[in-house]
Structures are given as structure tokens and as C-alpha cells.
Amino acid sequence: xxxxxxEPQIETDLxxxxxxxxxxxxxxxxxxAECVIREGDEFSTLVRLGQVETLKEAGSRSIGVRVFYGQRxxxxxxxxxxxxxxxxxLKSALELAKITSEDPFGGIPDxxxxxxxxxxxxxxxxxxYSLPGEERISFAxxxxxxxxxxxxxxxxxxxGSFDAATGHKILANSHGFLGEYRRSYCSVAAVPIAQDENxxxxxxxxxxxxxxxxxxxxxxxxxxxxxxxxxRRLGARKxxxxxxxxxxxxxxxxxxxxxxxxxxxxxSVYRGASFLAGKLGQKIAASHVTVIDDGTVVGGFxxxxxxxxxxxxxxxxxxxxxxxxxxxxxxxxxxxxGLQTTxxxxxxxxxxxxxxxxxxFLQPGPRTPQQLIGDVKEGLYVTxxxxxxxxxxxxxxxxxxxxLWISGGExxxxxxEITVAGNLKDMFLNISEIANDLEFRGAVASPTIxxxxxxxGGE
Amino acid sequence: MDRNxxxxxxxxxxxxxxxxxxxxxxxxxxxxxxxxxxxxxxTALTVDESMVKSASQGISAxxxxxxxxxxxxxxAYTDDLSPARILHAARTAxxxxxxxxxxPSAGFQQKAARSLYPVTLPSVDAEITAKxxxxxxxxxxxxxxxxxxxxxxxxxxxxxxxxxxxxxxxTFAEDSQPLARLNVSCIAKSETNSAxxxxxxxxxxxxxxxxxxKTPEYFAREAARQAILQLDAREAPAGEMEVVLxxxxxxxxxxxxxxxxxxxxxxxxxxxxxxxxxxKKVASEKCTVVDNGVMPWRRGSLNVDDEGHATQETVLIExxxxxxxxxxxxxxxxxxxxxTGNGRRxxxxxxxxxxxxxxxxxxxxxxxxxxxxxxxxxxxxxxxxGGQVDITNGKFVFSASEAYLIEDxxxxxxxxxxxxxxxxxxxxxxxxxxxxxxxxxxxxxxxxKDGQAVPVGVGMPTTKLDRLxxxxxxxxxxxxxxx
Numbered sequence: 007x008x009x010x011x012x013e014p015q016i017e018t019d020l021x022x023x024x025x026x027x028x029x030x031x032x033x034x035x036x037x038x039a040e041c042v043i044r045e046g047d048e049f050s051t052l053v054r055l056g057q058v059e060t061l062k063e064a065g066s067r068s069i070g071v072r073v074f075y076g077q078r079x080x081x082x083x084x085x086x087x088x089x090x091x092x093x094x095x096l097k098s099a100l101e102l103a104k105i106t107s108e109d110p111f112g113g114i115p116d117x118x119x120x121x122x123x124x125x126x127x128x129x130x131x132x133x134x135y136s137l138p139g140e141e142r143i144s145f146a147x148x149x150x151x152x153x154x155x156x157x158x159x160x161x162x163x164x165x166g167s168f169d170a171a172t173g174h175k176i177l178a179n180s181h182g183f184l185g186e187y188r189r190s191y192c193s194v195a196a197v198p199i200a201q202d203e204n205x206x207x208x209x210x211x212x213x214x215x216x217x218x219x220x221x222x223x224x225x226x227x228x229x230x231x232x233x234x235x236x237x238r239r240l241g242a243r244k245x246x247x248x249x250x251x252x253x254x255x256x257x258x259x260x261x262x263x264x265x266x267x268x269x270x271x272x273x274s275v276y277r278g279a280s281f282l283a284g285k286l287g288q289k290i291a292a293s294h295v296t297v298i299d300d301g302t303v304v305g306g307f308x309x310x311x312x313x314x315x316x317x318x319x320x321x322x323x324x325x326x327x328x329x330x331x332x333x334x335x336x337x338x339x340x341x342x343x344g345l346q347t348t349x350x351x352x353x354x355x356x357x358x359x360x361x362x363x364x365x366x367f368l369q370p371g372p373r374t375p376q377q378l379i380g381d382v383k384e385g386l387y388v389t390x391x392x393x394x395x396x397x398x399x400x401x402x403x404x405x406x407x408x409x410l411w412i413s414g415g416e417x418x419x420x421x422x423e424i425t426v427a428g429n430l431k432d433m434f435l436n437i438s439e440i441a442n443d444l445e446f447r448g449a450v451a452s453p454t455i456x457x458x459x460x461x462x463g464g465e
Numbered sequence: 466m467d468r469n470x471x472x473x474x475x476x477x478x479x480x481x482x483x484x485x486x487x488x489x490x491x492x493x494x495x496x497x498x499x500x501x502x503x504x505x506x507x508t509a510l511t512v513d514e515s516m517v518k519s520a521s522q523g524i525s526a527x528x529x530x531x532x533x534x535x536x537x538x539x540x541a542y543t544d545d546l547s548p549a550r551i552l553h554a555a556r557t558a559x560x561x562x563x564x565x566x567x568x569p570s571a572g573f574q575q576k577a578a579r580s581l582y583p584v585t586l587p588s589v590d591a592e593i594t595a596k597x598x599x600x601x602x603x604x605x606x607x608x609x610x611x612x613x614x615x616x617x618x619x620x621x622x623x624x625x626x627x628x629x630x631x632x633x634x635x636t637f638a639e640d641s642q643p644l645a646r647l648n649v650s651c652i653a654k655s656e657t658n659s660a661x662x663x664x665x666x667x668x669x670x671x672x673x674x675x676x677x678x679k680t681p682e683y684f685a686r687e688a689a690r691q692a693i694l695q696l697d698a699r700e701a702p703a704g705e706m707e708v709v710l711x712x713x714x715x716x717x718x719x720x721x722x723x724x725x726x727x728x729x730x731x732x733x734x735x736x737x738x739x740x741x742x743x744x745k746k747v748a749s750e751k752c753t754v755v756d757n758g759v760m761p762w763r764r765g766s767l768n769v770d771d772e773g774h775a776t777q778e779t780v781l782i783e784x785x786x787x788x789x790x791x792x793x794x795x796x797x798x799x800x801x802x803x804x805t806g807n808g809r810r811x812x813x814x815x816x817x818x819x820x821x822x823x824x825x826x827x828x829x830x831x832x833x834x835x836x837x838x839x840x841x842x843x844x845x846x847x848x849x850x851g852g853q854v855d856i857t858n859g860k861f862v863f864s865a866s867e868a869y870l871i872e873d874x875x876x877x878x879x880x881x882x883x884x885x886x887x888x889x890x891x892x893x894x895x896x897x898x899x900x901x902x903x904x905x906x907x908x909x910x911x912x913x914k915d916g917q918a919v920p921v922g923v924g925m926p927t928t929k930l931d932r933l934x935x936x937x938x939x940x941x942x943x944x945x946x947x948x
Contacts, residue, residue: 059537
């Protein structure tokens with residue numbers, strides 16, 4: 007129990023602390039050890055109908071340790087940085103490692119694989135906190151106001167918001183790796199509600215996110231786009247059940263691209279739990295499909311100098327001209343598959359490292375989204391998915407959707423309460439065109455895409 | 466009040482400290498302030514390829530401080546429970562208000578609370594070897610079920626959350642909330658196909674639950690059965706049709722179609738498709754829906770909510786008529802309604818809001834077999850993954866993981882997973898038969914709202930909906946449902 011919690015907080019050097027924990031794990035009998043420390047601050051405010059609804063501000067930190075006894079591993083974590091709290095965390099880890107199984111593929115990366123990208127990756131800007139309190143609130147207020155003012159049918163709102171956060175991560179291991187990086191983030195968003203003459207309501211949102219304030223889109227722009235998105239949904243009806251070409255806007259196309267990520271995730275691959283397992287070198291997508299994961303892009307949302315195990319981030323071509331060219335791996339899954347890590351380890355506080363994306367994207371094509379829509383005689387333009395009806399083992403895909411009906415190459419009326427279904431194995435082969443509108447609003451991004459052969463379920 | 470309170474003993478907290486923190490929170494005015502102390506201890510184990518590959522334990526503790534002023538909420542938290550840090554957080558939360566200081570009411574009153582999960586030895590403190598036994602037994606049983614089961618992963622996770630909530634109105638509530646779950650997922654492979662199956666359960670129970678009531682073998686066999694069944698599943702039909710939902714997990718329909726839309730915050734802000742419908746008919750008269758936070762041992766149950774208010778059973782829909790909303794303190798005060806004890810939060814880092822506990826539809830009078838017999842062509846769905854709802858336009862989905870065709874009153878071929886989509890305010894008006902076989906889920910549900918995850922329960926009896934859209938892929942030739 008944390009009997010010593012009333013001690014004043016000592017501002018320890020966190021890098022030294024991480025190294026100290028690794029050293030103490032080793033002298034406690036571990037054969038390898040790894041320590042992660044995370045600290046962060048967050049600020050958020052929500053303004054609704056012009057009034058501040060919430061203001062939240064806080065900071066926190068936590069520490070985790072992973073130890074190996076030969077090929078047995080265990081991990082523990084704590085938010086209590088007192089001497090007693092850290093002692094307890096270490097002791098539990100060393101005890102827990104005795105009850106896990108010998109796993110011949112377990113272990114931290116080889117020393118030769120460890121390292122950190124050099125140079126300024128432009129991931130951190132203290133300016134996300136530079137605004138005085140009133141101006142932060144004003145960002146949120148302006149975004150909401152722009153939405154409310156843009157049309158009389160925008161009558162209600164879930165608010166405008168402004169968020170800022172910074173994070174600091176430290177990783178040390180018993181091969182002598184010691185690294186740290188800081189990242190910052192800020193965002194402005196609006197969630198207006200449009201109402202038609204019958205009282206039916208539609209909600210939508212828009213947002214801008216950036217690593218520094220200077221790159222944030224204006225709150226007015228965000229609010230206006232959010233309002234347009236809500237307004238175009240008014241009067242939505244169901245569509246008829248049919249097989250038609252479907253054009254996916256960038257937000258929903260991104261979620262489809264994420265299924266490829268989950269499909270090439272080494273953890274699913276070695277278990278045979280992925281529809282892409284065993285497909286390396288095979289054609290799995292249309293020949294104009296190239297998917298890249300690049301954790302090295304300066305200023306990127308998915309950029310870091312090293313991954314969750316201390317392996318430098320890198321660029322990996324996942325699909326090249328339709329052919330699956332690489333899985334995305336951490337040290338463990340790479341060993342299981344007889345491959346090399348791709349530097350995609352993601353490390354929470356506890357458990358074994360998972361696999362996460364760098365900047366992961368589908369390469370854009372030459373034509374505009376309007377041109378893609380213009381080619382479709384009768385079809386569907388999907389702007390939102392609802393639910394998670396995706397089976398990565400079989401590739402079965404069935405999700406709720408809403409959007410706009412395409413008729414004669416034009417967006418006509420809004421549709422909702424429909425489903426979009428198919429199988430991921432066919433969907434990527436049937437990507438008939440990729441538009442030129444690639445834009446990063448997070449670590450994963452896709453341009454507008456068109457897929458043929460899917461079933462729309464409706465009336 | 467209880468001098469043995471955990472935080473008094475282990476952090477040297479005193480009543481005087483609590484008064485001081487609340488006073489700091491109200492130093493710039495405001496209507497109400499509260500402190501939420503949390504100490505969370507957790508364990509997790511994973512067996513994969515018959516090896517215990519991962520074991521972890523952790524502790525997190527902190528205090529969240531809230532100040533309410535009108536409709537405004539200020540919030541700050543700290544994971545350092547020293548007086549200086551808590552006072553700093555209290556003054557940060559106080560920035561939401563701007564007026565003369567208010568004084569918290571003198572003294573605290575602790576009300577007698579229920580004891581819905583009287584665990585003597587919390588599982589988190591139980592021998593780790595017993596937990597290892599659980600996941601290993603699950604692995605063995607799943608593999609033994611059928612040679613086509615090729616991959617098995619079993620996870621066991623438990624936690625003990627100790628909380629203390631004190632408010633400027635004298636609220637003083639503490640609780641110790643155990644939670645445990647065991648999950649098994651399998652992959653089956655035939656020469657041509659792969660399929661997955663998963664199962665799991667738990668609740669606010671001690672470890673012996675998994676050695677008696679619901680064993681690892683029970684969940685393992687269920688996961689394996691589903692995976693094997695899916696190997697031969699046909700394409701699901703597409704379009705509107707009659708749908709029969711089995712008892713238990715399909716209650717996620719209730720959670721998505723009506724539950725979220727009846728959370729008071731959305732109705733206070735008039736952003737829910739159910740806003741203004743109290744007293745109106747929103748379901749067939751066969752439907753009565755409740756949210757029940759006081760069921761012993763259940764995953765969604767709580768002795769007190771995360772604002773220190775006693776939980777209760779709340780009737781949401783009675784014989785088709787909308788009766789009430791689920792509220793927290795803020796919405797109850799602003800809407801002039803009773804606090805239903807549904808103020809919940811993920812952790813001390815989060816602002817509480819109205820959330821469900823265990824939400825289900827009561828049993829009706831129909832024989833489940835008669836319900837199936839009444840369907841000429843439709844879908845019988847018995848197991849579901851997750852769901853989602855847009856509370857503003859009312860559209861909701863839930864995804865079937867085990868479902869069958871019904872042909873001429875008989876359950877026939879298993880079909881592949883498919884999403885079902887409907888409209889909350891009218892989906893339940895299409896309920897034409899309700900079975901006498903109410904069942905709750907096994908206790909693994911987690912609900913997300915505004916980025917906050919909380920454990921919940923769902924349930925329903927066998928229920929027939931005359932029309933719901935099924936999101937399959939089958940064309941007329943193969944499934945017979947395409948129009």
C-alpha cells in the first residue's frame with residue numbers, strides 16, 4: 007500500500023529513473039528488462055450554444071516495467087512514483103515472470119536493432135499551451151458560432167471544442183537503449199445539429215488537428231464545414247437493396263484502409279487470424295493500390311524517433327501495385343514469422359508490445375473525387391459508417407452506412423439506415439479508382455476511393 | 466462516517482482535508498463540488514499457443530475534482546494524492562466559476578448502501594496460480610472440442626476499484642468494486658475455410674465464480690462451437706425482413722436502439738431522437754425496458770454510482786410508453802427530475818455523465834418455439850458483437866456473430882456475420898412477439914461514450930421484429946432475399 011504517498015513529490019530526472027528501474031530489475035535477477043515512463047498534460051474545453059460547458063485541465067504520469075527471466079516475461083505498472091510504489095512495481099514484475107511460460111521467441115530487440123532517428127522531427131511545439139484561457143475558449147466558441155450562423159436550419163449543437171495535449175515518453179532497456187521524445191497536439195471541432203421542417207434532426211462534425219497552433223485550420227472554416235455536413239443529411243431516406251458502385255469519402259475510406267493494417271498486423275498473421283495471412287508476394291489488391299507505412303515523416307501524426315521497443319521508425323511499403331510486399335511487425339511477431347521487425351511496436355504500460363501504425367496511407371491517384379463521382383450512373387457515396395461489423399479472419403464485411411445517392415454522376419439525395427456488405431478479400435481487388443485528395447487528419451489517411459461489387463442493404 | 470475508509474487509512478486523509486479541498490473547489494463560487502478518489506488494482510493474463518505469454522499487474526490512483534456552476538463544469542485531476550497537489554487541482558477546477566466563494570455544507574453524511582457484490586477475497590488479491598489454471602484450462606478445453614480448432618487465445622482480467630466520493634452537499638460514499646472476466650477466442654480451420662468464435666463471461670465476482678458457476682470449459686466450448694459452426698456458414702441475406710433475436714446478448718439491441726437515446730444529457734440538450742417523447746408510445750405494448758443497477762454480482766451493477774448516489778432499477782419503457790430517462794446529478798438538477806443513480810465515469814480522469822448499468826427488456830408471454838414457427842422467411846440471430854448508435858437521427862446497428870436462416874418456421878442454415886440496422890424510435894414498435902425466456906448476457910460488455918468505457922450488462926427474451934434491415938451479401942439465387 008502507498009504509505010508514503012504524503013511525501014512531497016520529488017522532481018526526479020525521468021531518464022535516470024527509467025535507467026535505475028532497469029538496473030534494479032537486472033540486479034533483482036532479470037535477464038532483460040525494459041522500462042517505459044509516460045507523462046502528459048491535457049486541456050479541453052467545450053462551448054455549447056455560446057456558453058462554456060466544460061473546462062478540463064490536468065497532468066499525469068505513469069511508469070511500467072517489463073522483465074524477462076530467460077524466456078519468461080511479465081510486466082507491471084504504477085501511477086505511484088513514491089519509493090514504496092516503485093519497489094512494489096518491481097517486486098511484482100519479478101515474481102510474476104516466474105509463472106509465465108518459456109516462449110522461445112520472447113525477448114527485447116537485439117542491440118543492433120536499437121536506435122533512434124536523428125534530427126528534429128518537428129513533433130513538439132509548446133505553443134499548443136500558449137493561448138491564454140479566454141482565447142482557448144474563444145477557439146471553441148468561434149467554431150460553434152460559425153456552424154450555428156451558417157444556416158437557419160442549424161438550430162442546435164453538441165458544441166464547439168478546443169483541445170490541447172502534450173506527451174513525453176521515455177524508454178530504457180537492459181541493452182543500454184535510452185530514448186525520449188515529446189509530442190504535442192491541438193484540435194478544434196464543431197458538432198452542429200440540423201433540423202428540417204418536420205423536426206427530424208441530423209448531426210455531423212468536422213475538425214482540424216495539428217501538432218502546433220499555427221497549422222490549425224481556422225475555427226470558422228471548421229464550423230462551416232461541419233454545418234454543411236449536417237445539412238446535406240437532412241431528409242435522408244433508405245435506399246433499395248442493390249449492388250452498385252460505391253464511392254467512399256476520405257474519412258470512411260480511411261477506416262477501410264485500417265482493415266488492411268489489421269490484416270497485415272504480425273500478431274494476426276502468425277496466428278492465421280487474418281484474411282491476409284500467408285499472402286506475402288501475392289496480388290491482394292487492384293494494381294493501382296500502393297499502401298505505405300512511414301514513421302519517419304517530419305511533423306507527422308504517426309511519427310516517432312523509435313518504436314515501443316526502441317527500434318528506429320522506418321518506411322515500409324506494405325502493398326506495392328496491388329502485391330502484398332510486407333507485414334507490419336514488432337520484434338516478437340517478426341521472430342515468429344522468421345522476418346525482421348518493421349519498427350512498428352506499440353507499447354502501452356502493461357502487457358506485451360502490440361503493433362501500431364506510423365503514418366500509414368494509400369497513395370493517391372490522378373483524378374479529383376468529383377471526377378470519380380461523375381463516372382457513376384447509379385451508386386452510393388458513403389460519408390459515415392456505423393458499427394464494427396468486420397471479421398478479419400474471414401474478411402466478411404457488413405457495416406451500417408449513410409451518405410448520398412449518386413445518380414447520373416451527381417450527388418442527389420441523402421440516404422441512411424442502410425448497410426454496405428462484401429468481403430475484404432474482394433474489396434481491395436475491386437478498388438476501381440483512387441482519387442487525388444490525400445490529407446492527413448491522423449496517423450492513417452486515405453484519399454476518396456471507388457469500390458465495385460459491394461451490396462447495399464436497404465428496403 | 467466510516468473511519469476505516471480506505472483513503473483515510475492508506476493516504477492519511479482526514480475529514481478536515483476533504484472539507485478544505487471542497488472549499489478550495491468552491492473558492493470562486495459554483496453550485497456544487499465533489500471529489501472522486503480512486504485506487505485501482507488490476508491483473509491480466511493471456512494464454513496463446515498454449516503458453517502463458519503475458520502477465521501483468523498494475524496500480525493506478527488519483528483524485529478527480531469537479532465544480533458545477535449552472536450548466537458549466539470545471540474539472541481537474543491529479544495522480545499524486547498529496548494535499549498540495551489536490552489543492553492545486555481544486556483551484557484549477559474552480560476556474561469555471563467566477564464569483565464569491567461558497568462554503569461546503571459542514572460535515573458529511575454516509576447513507577447505508579447496498580452490498581451487491583460482497584466478495585470476501587477480491588480476485589485481484591487471489592493466488593495468481595489459480596488464474597493461470599483458468600486460462601490454461603480454457604486452452605485445453607477449446608482444443609479438445611474439435612481437431613479443427615487451430616488457435617486459441619484466452620484472457621483473464623480482474624480489478625478492484627476502491628472509490629470515495631465526497632460532495633459539497635455532504636455526500637460521502639465509498640465502495641469497493643471487484644470486476645473479473647474470462648474471454649476465449651478460437652480460430653477453426655477446414656481445408657477451405659477459416660472462422661473465428663469467441664465467448665466469455667464474468668461480473669463483480671470472486672475467483673471461485675470461474676471454478677463453480679461458469680468454468681473455463683464452459684466458455685471454451687462455446688467459443689469453439691461458434692468457430693466450427695461458422696466454417697460452413699452461408700452468405701447472409703440483404704434487405705428488410707423478419708428478424709428473431711435470441712435471448713441474452715442480442716439485448717445489445719435494447720442498449721443501442723433505446724438505451725443511449727434515453728440518457729438524460731442528450732434529452733436535456735434536445736439532441737436525442739427521443740427528446741420530448743416522455744408519455745408517448747415508442748415501442749409495441751409488449752415491450753417493457755428497464756435499467757437495473759442493483760442486480761447482485763452483475764458486471765453493470767454498482768452499490769453507488771460514481772457521484773456517490775445509490776443506484777436503482779429505473780423503468781424506461783413500460784408497455785410501449787416512454788417513462789423516463791437515466792440521469793446523473795447535473796441533468797437531474799437542470800431538468801428537475803430525480804437522480805436515477807446513473808452518473809458514471811471511466812476513472813478519476815473523467816467527468817461523470819449519465820450511463821447505463823444493466824439494461825434489458827422484460828420477459829413476455831410467448832413461447833420461443835412459437836416465435837420461430839411464426840416466421841416464414843427471416844433471420845434468427847443469437848449472438849452479437851458490438852453495436853453503435855447515432856442518438857440524433859436514431860439510427861443504430863448491431864452486428865450478429867451467430868445467426869441462422871428461418872425458413873417456413875424452422876431454423877435452418879447458419880449464416881455469416883451481418884450487421885442489422887434500424888431506427889431507435891420505431892424499431893421497438895415492430896416488436897410483435899416477446900418470449901418468456903429473459904436472459905442477461907454473460908458479463909463481458911463494455912460501453913463507450915465520449916471516449917469513456919464503462920462495464921455494462923444487456924439482456925432480452927426471444928423477440929420478434931416484423932421488419933429490420935439485414936446487411937448481408939446474398940443475391941436472390943443464393944439467399945432468396947434480395948429484391
